[in-house]
Amino acid sequence: MDNTRIVVAGAGSIGCFVGGSLALAGRKVRLLLRPRLNDRVQVAGLRLTDLDRRDRSLPPGGLDLSTDPAEALGDAGVILVTVKSGDTREMARLIAEHAxxxxxxxxxQNGVDNVPLLRALLPNRTVVAAMVPFNVAQSWPEDAAPRFHRSTSGAVTIEDGLDRLRALLDVDGLPCRAHPDMAGLAWSKLILNLNNALNALSGLPLREELSQRPWRLLLARQMAEALAVTRRAGLRLPKIEGVSPAMIPHILRLPDVLFGIVARRMLAIDPQATSSMAEDLAAGRRTEADFLQGAVVRLAATHGMKAPMAETIIAMVAECENGARRWTPEEVARRVADARDDAKPIPQPS
Known part of the structure; x- marks a missing residue:
């Protein structure tokens, strides 16, 4: 399977890091990417760095690049879908038409809706659930190769029982392992990804945000709300990177000194790293708040519950999309408190 054509469909931060790592290991990789990035990589190549101090480069001409879906997908053996959740439907159409x-x-992809959607739109194809637990930040130094930096840790995870595919994707700098419950793991990761929006609202690097207890308390409340919803829905949430999602709110509530000791691994983040949603806001792109917090809101409604904190965060991110600003944790807490008051039933006169 080593000679299988791997096409990274939607090569942005995650896609370029994953595709570049596979190419460096000798895999047959093609990136389907936007024209601006394509032009830069054609001239300057690609640089991959990570938290473990790897620093590797692919020279100009060292990658197979395309901006044309028909050309890119035509001989694909494996297609790694890395587009944002809002673009999944269109990518499924392109795969159906050209692959x-x-x-x-x-x-x-992030979220819990993409695999079911891909399976519904591509009913006669094999669609595999996978998860990327780490964050990748991109930068474009002047007159140098675009840099894609893995700023947190973790291994790519795919469905159990696909040993040849796992082996194809398991390379130096990009470990890949299997898991028997990818649907549950997707919800575990979504619980962690709820911080993407808070980090975007804060305007702070992830490490700095998580080092401040007021932000951690907000994240703990947001996670606790989501965990209550998943319990009502009867979902089992497996450990992610060795940690149970149910334990994380308790860890987040610890005082700063204790948190720094207990959560050393959680804080093993590049000092300047931000969430992908913060990057999207800074670049004026659509965010995935409606596919992360929104999934909690929709699951809650299905089971007769409300998720006022998730609803509030979605609204605040939407405000930022229309004009970026930084929020303090106190401002976010006030908005959440107001939303909780609005969500309370109005007493009926006796």
């Missing part, structure tokens, strides 16, 4: 029916489609 061989035998191509294996692997979702490396």
């Amino acid at each position: 061989p029916a035998s191509a294996i489609v692997v979702s490396l």
Whole structure:
């Protein structure tokens, strides 16, 4: 399977890091990417760095690049879908139109809705659930290769029982392992990804945000709300990177000194790293708040519950999309408190 054509469909931060790592290991990789990034990589190449101090480069001409979906997908054996959740439907259409029916489609996306959507839109194809637990930040130094930096830790995870595919994706700098419950793991990761929006609202690097207890308390409340919803829905949430999602709110509530000791691994983040949602806001792109916090809101409604904190965060991110600003944790807490008051039932006269 080593000679299988791997197409990274939607090569942005995650896609370029994953595709570049596979290419460096000798895999046959093609990146389907936007024209601006394509032009820069054609001239300057690609640089991959990580938290473990790897610093590797692919020279100009060292990658197969395309901006044309028909050209990129035409001989695909494995398609790694790395587009944002809002673009999943369109990517499914392109795969259906241009990719061989035998191509294996692997979702490396955030959220819990993408794999079911891909399976519904590509009913006669193999669609595999996968998860990327780490954050990748991109930068474009002047007159140098675009840099894609893995700023947190973790291994790519795919469905159990696909040993040949796992081996194909398991390379130096990009470990890949299998898990028997990818649907549950997707919800575990979504619980962690709820911080993406808070980090975007804060305007702070992730490490600095998590070092401040007021922000951690907000994140703990947001996670606790989501955990209550998943319990009502009867979902089992497996450990992610060795940690149970149910334990994380308790850890987040610890005083700063204790948190720094207990959560050393959680704080093993590049000092300047921000969430992907913060990057999206800074670049004027659509965010995934409606696919992260929104999934909690929709699941709550299905089970007769409300998720006022998730609803509030979605609204605040939408405000930032229309004009970026930084929020203090006190401002966020006040908005959440107001939303909780609005969510209370109005007493009926006796």
